[in-house]
Amino acid sequence: MTSGELGAGSIANVQVAEVLRRRAESLAQIQDEETSRDTRGLLLFRLGEEWYAFPIEGVREIYNDYLITRIPRVPDYIFGVVNVRGEIVSVTDLGTMMRVPSRTQRGPDEELPSAIIVANDRCVTAIVIDEIGDIVEVPRESVEPALSTLDKTQAEYVAGSVYIEGRLIGIVNLDKVLEPIGDNA
Amino acid sequence: MVEFDRSAFIAKFQEEATDLLQRLNEGIISLEADPSNRPLIDQWLRDAHTLKGSSRMVGLMEVSDVAHRMEDVMVKVRDGEMAYTADMTDTFFEALDTVLFLAEHAGKESAAEADFEGVTSRLAALAAGGAPAAAAVAARGDEPQPTRLQTPVSTAEPLQAGALPDEHDDQPDDESACDARTPGTRQEAQREEKLTSREQTTVRIRTTQVDRLLNLVSEVVIAQIKAGQRVRDLRASAARSTEALQTWARVKTLLTMLAEDQSAALDVDIRALDEVLLSQRTELAMLAKDYADDTSRTSTVVGDLQEQAMELRMLPVSTVFNTFPRAMRDLARQYRKDVDLVIEGGDTELDKKVLEEINDPLVHIMRNAVDHGIEPSAERVAAGKPAKGTITLAARQEGDHIVIDISDDGGGIDPAKVKAAAVRKGYLSEAEARSLSDREARYLIFEKGFSTAAIITEISGRGVGMDVVREFVVERLKGALDVESDFGRGSTFRLTIPLTLAIIRALLLRVGGQTFALPTSSIEETARVERSEIIKVEGREVIRRQRRTVPLVHLRDILGVESGADDGVSKIPIATLGFSGHRIGLIVDEFVGEQQIVIKTLGTHLKRVDNVAGVTILGAGEVVPILNVPDLMANGRQLTGVRMRRQGATKEKPVEKGPSRVLICEDSFTTRELERSIFEAAGYEVETATDGAQGLAKLREGLNPDAVVTDVQMPNMTGFELTRAIKSDDALKGIPVIIVTSLERDEEKAEGINAGADAYITKSVFNQDTLLDTVERLIR
Incomplete structure (x- = not known):
C-alpha cells in the first residue's frame, strides 16, 4: 500500500471516502492474503507537530460535522458527548490526554476537526486530532517498542513505534486511551 | 411458614412442558413407524424423565405421575420385555394430552376435569402388559410412588376407565372403554380446542x-x-x-x-x-x-x-420475591430471630430491567429489618407481641410507579437512639440533635456510614448501610426510599420505583448557556422568587418556603460551569429538590419546560460522571445531560455547608489529642505482631498484652486506649471474660472492644455480643481494611 502524502490538507469528504475505501480494502486483504499476516494496518494522524497512528482494527469510522454536548466535571481531556445516529459516544481530546501540544483545544465557536471513532470490545470514543492522514500497511517486524526517551505520560499511551518515510510514528495504545472513566465508583 | 408461591415457576414449567410435549408427541409418531429405534426411545425416555422431574418441582404431582407411568411402559419396550403396539400410541397420546391439559390448567379448578385416574390406570395396565390388575399393582409396588397415587386400582378391569369412581367424569364412555381410544366426543372437542388455543398463547422472543x-x-x-x-x-x-x-x-x-x-x-x-x-x-x-x-x-x-x-418486558415481581422465603429463613437463623415473611401483591408486574436491579436493595432492607427491627422472642413476648416476628413484603402499582412496602412489627426506630448515635459518631452536635424532629432523626439512618447497631458483626454494619441502599434506589432505579416508623410497634420502608427505567418526566433548565434535564420525581417545587426573598444566614443564602428554611446553591457552582451574572434578573428561578428529608434550592438561569424524556447512558466510555445520570436526545437531536439528584444533593450540601459532617461537629470537641492508641490482647506472637504492624502503619500507638489478665491490668493502671482489640482463646483470662470485665467497669466501659477470633459458630458470636463487645471480626474474613475500618468507626 502507498504511504501517500503525510501532510495532506484538510480532509474533504472525498478523501474520507477514499480513506474508508482503502481501509475496507486493507481489511479485506488481511483475510485474503497469506502474506498480509505479516503486516499491520495503521491509520496515521497528526497531533501538534507529531504524527501518530491508530491500529486500523480499532478504527470504526471517521466522523464529521458533530455537535458536542459538554458534560460537567469530567477529566479535562473529555470534550463531552456526541450523538452518533442515536448512540451516545464520548469525545476525547487526545492532545490533552497525552499531554502533546496540539490545537485540538479550541474556542467554543471554532469548528472542530474530524474525529476518529475508535473502539475496543469494551468502549467507544470519538477522538479529536489535528489532521487525519493515510492508511498504511507496515511489515510487522518493522514495529519497534516505544522510544524510551518518551515523556512518562506519553509512554503509557504509545504501544510501539515505526519509521515511515524517515518519520517516526508512535502507535497509540488504544486500550489505554479507551480505559473507562469513573469505573471505580 | 410462608406459603411458597409457585405461580412464577409454573409459568416457566408450562413453557418447558410445551417443548417437551411437542417432542414427546413427535417421538411417539416416529416410534410408531419405527418401533425398534433405540436412540429414539432413549431420547423419548429422557424427555419423559425431564417432564417428570420438573413437574414434581412445581408440585404438579399428577403430571409427574403420568410421566412416570409412561416411562414405565417405555422402559419395558426398550428392554424388549414388551413390543411396541398401536394401542400404546393411543394411550400415550391420551396421556400426553392429559399432561398438556394438567399443565395448562395448573392451579385452576378446571384441572380437576382431566381424566387423570383413567389415564394412569390405562398406563398401569399397559406397563403390566395387560396382565390382571394384581400384577399391575404389584409392579407398581416396586417403586415408591407419590402418596396420592397409592389409590389401588379398584377394578380388575383397568381398561374400564368409566367404571372408576370419578365424580368429575360424567362422560358415558362405557362402550369405548374396552378400546384404549377412550376419548369420547367431549374430549375430542377439548383436544380440538386445545389445538387452536395453543396456537395463540405464547411466542418466545430473545x-x-x-x-x-x-x-x-x-x-x-x-x-x-x-x-x-x-x-x-x-x-x-x-x-x-x-x-x-x-x-x-x-x-x-x-x-x-x-x-x-x-x-x-x-x-x-x-x-x-x-x-x-x-x-x-x-x-x-x-x-x-x-x-x-x-x-x-x-x-x-x-x-x-x-x-x-x-x-x-413486564414480569411479575414474584419472580424475585419467590426466592425471599428461603433468604428470610437463612437471615432469621443467622440473627437467631424467629421471623415470618408475608408476601403480598406478587403478581404486580415490573419491567424486567428494574426487576433485575431490585433484588439487592430488598434483601438489604429485609436484613436490616431482621437485624435491627425484629426483637428477640423474649423481648417481644414481654412487650405483649407474638413471639414470632412478621416481615411483610407488599407490592402494588400506583399510577406509573410500583410501591413496595417492607414492614416489620419489630421495635421500630428509636429517634433518641439514632440521635445519640449520630452525636457519638460526630454527625451532629448535641444542640443540633435536640432541634431535630423525630422524622428528621429517622432519616439519619440514611447518612453515609451510619449504623445504630450496638454491635458490628460481619453481616451488619460492614458499611453496606441504608445509605448505600437508598443511593442505589435513587441512582439506578430512579426511585425513592422512605421510612416510617412507630417506635415500639415497627417500621415500614417504602420503595417507590418507576414502572420502567426507559422514560421519565424531567424539567429542562438552562445553566451557563447549556440545557440540563432534572428528573421531576425529585423536584418538590419550582418557583421564581424575588431577590428580596433570599436571606443570608451565617453567610449562606436561604429562602423560607412553607415555614421551612431551604438552603440555596447555584447549580452552576455544583456543575462548575461558567454562567453570566444574574444580578439584573429580578425573579430568580429556583428548583427545590427534596430527597430523604433534606431540601436544597438550586438556583438556575432559566426554566425551559417539563417533558417526557428517554433516558440514555453516557456511552461505554464514561461509566460514571459526578452529577450526571445519563443523557437524553431532544427533538432537534440535541443531546442534554440528565442530572443525578443524589449527587447534586451531596455536592450541594457540601457547598452550602449544611452537611452534618464531622467538620462541623469536631470543632466543638477538644483539639486533637495526638495519635489514637489501641491495646492488643493476643497470645499468638505472629498474630499480635501482625496486628501491631497494621495499626502502626495506620498511625496508631500500639500497646500489647499476651492474655486477658495482663490486658485488664494495663487498663486498670490507666492505659486508657481508644480501643481494645482482643483474641478470644487466651490463657488466664479469655477475650470474653476480658470484655465482660471492661464493660462492667464504670471507668473502662466506654472503651470500644473489638473481638478478633477464629470462633465462627453462631453461639460464640452470640456470647461475644452478650459479653458486650462492640465488634466481632472472624479471622476467616480478617484483613487489614476490615480491622482498621471497624476500629476507626468505633473510635471516631
Missing part, C-alpha cells in the same frame, strides 16, 4: 430482540415529542401571521388617509397584499390545526405502542 424493539419505539417517542414541538412552533408562527395582518390593517388605514389621490395602482397592490396576508394567515392556521390534530392522533397511537412495547 430479550435482545425485545430491547432492540424498545429502542426503536423510544426513537418513535422522540420523534413524537419533536412533532409536539413543531406544533407549538407552527402555532406561534400562525399567531405572528395574525399579528402581521393586524398591523397591516392599521398601515392600510394610514396609507389610505395619507395618499389622498389614491392611484389605481396602489389600490391594486393594497388589495393584493390584503389577499395574500389573509390567505397566508388562514393557511397557516389551518396547517397548525391539521398538524396538531394529526399529532394528537399519532400521539395516542405512539402512547399505546410504547405501553404495549414496555409490557413485553
Whole structure:
C-alpha cells in the first residue's frame, strides 16, 4: 500500500471516502492474503507537530460535522458527548490526554476537526486530532517498542513505534486511551 | 411458614412442558413407524424423565405421575420385555394430552376435569402388559410412588376407565372403554380446542430482540415529542401571521388617509397584499390545526405502542420475591430471630430491567429489618407481641410507579437512639440533635456510614448501610426510599420505583448557556422568587418556603460551569429538590419546560460522571445531560455547608489529642505482631498484652486506649471474660472492644455480643481494611 502524502490538507469528504475505501480494502486483504499476516494496518494522524497512528482494527469510522454536548466535571481531556445516529459516544481530546501540544483545544465557536471513532470490545470514543492522514500497511517486524526517551505520560499511551518515510510514528495504545472513566465508583 | 408461591415457576414449567410435549408427541409418531429405534426411545425416555422431574418441582404431582407411568411402559419396550403396539400410541397420546391439559390448567379448578385416574390406570395396565390388575399393582409396588397415587386400582378391569369412581367424569364412555381410544366426543372437542388455543398463547422472543424493539419505539417517542414541538412552533408562527395582518390593517388605514389621490395602482397592490396576508394567515392556521390534530392522533397511537412495547418486558415481581422465603429463613437463623415473611401483591408486574436491579436493595432492607427491627422472642413476648416476628413484603402499582412496602412489627426506630448515635459518631452536635424532629432523626439512618447497631458483626454494619441502599434506589432505579416508623410497634420502608427505567418526566433548565434535564420525581417545587426573598444566614443564602428554611446553591457552582451574572434578573428561578428529608434550592438561569424524556447512558466510555445520570436526545437531536439528584444533593450540601459532617461537629470537641492508641490482647506472637504492624502503619500507638489478665491490668493502671482489640482463646483470662470485665467497669466501659477470633459458630458470636463487645471480626474474613475500618468507626 502507498504511504501517500503525510501532510495532506484538510480532509474533504472525498478523501474520507477514499480513506474508508482503502481501509475496507486493507481489511479485506488481511483475510485474503497469506502474506498480509505479516503486516499491520495503521491509520496515521497528526497531533501538534507529531504524527501518530491508530491500529486500523480499532478504527470504526471517521466522523464529521458533530455537535458536542459538554458534560460537567469530567477529566479535562473529555470534550463531552456526541450523538452518533442515536448512540451516545464520548469525545476525547487526545492532545490533552497525552499531554502533546496540539490545537485540538479550541474556542467554543471554532469548528472542530474530524474525529476518529475508535473502539475496543469494551468502549467507544470519538477522538479529536489535528489532521487525519493515510492508511498504511507496515511489515510487522518493522514495529519497534516505544522510544524510551518518551515523556512518562506519553509512554503509557504509545504501544510501539515505526519509521515511515524517515518519520517516526508512535502507535497509540488504544486500550489505554479507551480505559473507562469513573469505573471505580 | 410462608406459603411458597409457585405461580412464577409454573409459568416457566408450562413453557418447558410445551417443548417437551411437542417432542414427546413427535417421538411417539416416529416410534410408531419405527418401533425398534433405540436412540429414539432413549431420547423419548429422557424427555419423559425431564417432564417428570420438573413437574414434581412445581408440585404438579399428577403430571409427574403420568410421566412416570409412561416411562414405565417405555422402559419395558426398550428392554424388549414388551413390543411396541398401536394401542400404546393411543394411550400415550391420551396421556400426553392429559399432561398438556394438567399443565395448562395448573392451579385452576378446571384441572380437576382431566381424566387423570383413567389415564394412569390405562398406563398401569399397559406397563403390566395387560396382565390382571394384581400384577399391575404389584409392579407398581416396586417403586415408591407419590402418596396420592397409592389409590389401588379398584377394578380388575383397568381398561374400564368409566367404571372408576370419578365424580368429575360424567362422560358415558362405557362402550369405548374396552378400546384404549377412550376419548369420547367431549374430549375430542377439548383436544380440538386445545389445538387452536395453543396456537395463540405464547411466542418466545430473545430479550435482545425485545430491547432492540424498545429502542426503536423510544426513537418513535422522540420523534413524537419533536412533532409536539413543531406544533407549538407552527402555532406561534400562525399567531405572528395574525399579528402581521393586524398591523397591516392599521398601515392600510394610514396609507389610505395619507395618499389622498389614491392611484389605481396602489389600490391594486393594497388589495393584493390584503389577499395574500389573509390567505397566508388562514393557511397557516389551518396547517397548525391539521398538524396538531394529526399529532394528537399519532400521539395516542405512539402512547399505546410504547405501553404495549414496555409490557413485553413486564414480569411479575414474584419472580424475585419467590426466592425471599428461603433468604428470610437463612437471615432469621443467622440473627437467631424467629421471623415470618408475608408476601403480598406478587403478581404486580415490573419491567424486567428494574426487576433485575431490585433484588439487592430488598434483601438489604429485609436484613436490616431482621437485624435491627425484629426483637428477640423474649423481648417481644414481654412487650405483649407474638413471639414470632412478621416481615411483610407488599407490592402494588400506583399510577406509573410500583410501591413496595417492607414492614416489620419489630421495635421500630428509636429517634433518641439514632440521635445519640449520630452525636457519638460526630454527625451532629448535641444542640443540633435536640432541634431535630423525630422524622428528621429517622432519616439519619440514611447518612453515609451510619449504623445504630450496638454491635458490628460481619453481616451488619460492614458499611453496606441504608445509605448505600437508598443511593442505589435513587441512582439506578430512579426511585425513592422512605421510612416510617412507630417506635415500639415497627417500621415500614417504602420503595417507590418507576414502572420502567426507559422514560421519565424531567424539567429542562438552562445553566451557563447549556440545557440540563432534572428528573421531576425529585423536584418538590419550582418557583421564581424575588431577590428580596433570599436571606443570608451565617453567610449562606436561604429562602423560607412553607415555614421551612431551604438552603440555596447555584447549580452552576455544583456543575462548575461558567454562567453570566444574574444580578439584573429580578425573579430568580429556583428548583427545590427534596430527597430523604433534606431540601436544597438550586438556583438556575432559566426554566425551559417539563417533558417526557428517554433516558440514555453516557456511552461505554464514561461509566460514571459526578452529577450526571445519563443523557437524553431532544427533538432537534440535541443531546442534554440528565442530572443525578443524589449527587447534586451531596455536592450541594457540601457547598452550602449544611452537611452534618464531622467538620462541623469536631470543632466543638477538644483539639486533637495526638495519635489514637489501641491495646492488643493476643497470645499468638505472629498474630499480635501482625496486628501491631497494621495499626502502626495506620498511625496508631500500639500497646500489647499476651492474655486477658495482663490486658485488664494495663487498663486498670490507666492505659486508657481508644480501643481494645482482643483474641478470644487466651490463657488466664479469655477475650470474653476480658470484655465482660471492661464493660462492667464504670471507668473502662466506654472503651470500644473489638473481638478478633477464629470462633465462627453462631453461639460464640452470640456470647461475644452478650459479653458486650462492640465488634466481632472472624479471622476467616480478617484483613487489614476490615480491622482498621471497624476500629476507626468505633473510635471516631
